[in-house]
Amino acid sequence: MLTPVKCKWFSNRGLVGVVMAERVTGEIVYLIGTGDGLNEGIDVNLITALGSIFPAEAGDVLFGRVPAVDEEPSSASRVSKLDSKGKTRTRAVKTPTVKKTSQKVKK
Secondary structure, eight states: OEEEEEEEEEESSSEEEEEEEEETTSOEEEEEEEEOSSOHHHHHHHHHHHOEEEOHHHHHHHTTOOOOOOSOOGGGGGSOOBOTTSOBOOOOOOOOOOOOOOOOOOO
16 A cells, blocks of 8 residues: 655646655655646546556655765866865966948948
8 A cells, every 4th residue: 555645746748747655664665657637636646556666766866855975976076176266267268359340331
């Protein structure tokens, strides 16, 4: 038996919902399905009963259940370095100047 806890809705032409549900054992599962948009409670219950399994990792991210990361990401070596004033060090790029002319257009 699943009990719906939260739901996120996405719509364009149809109505797609991702439901976070809890099993009797306390395990959290995610289900995805469609609804008709007339009654949210009925749509949530239908997705809970008949929805397809949604990946747990994606559901955790979608519902904000991802634990905080304390370590620096491995790609941090590619992050721009800051100078002593806290500004990003970038190379100077010369901006081309446009020469103004005063020519009249003939009609």
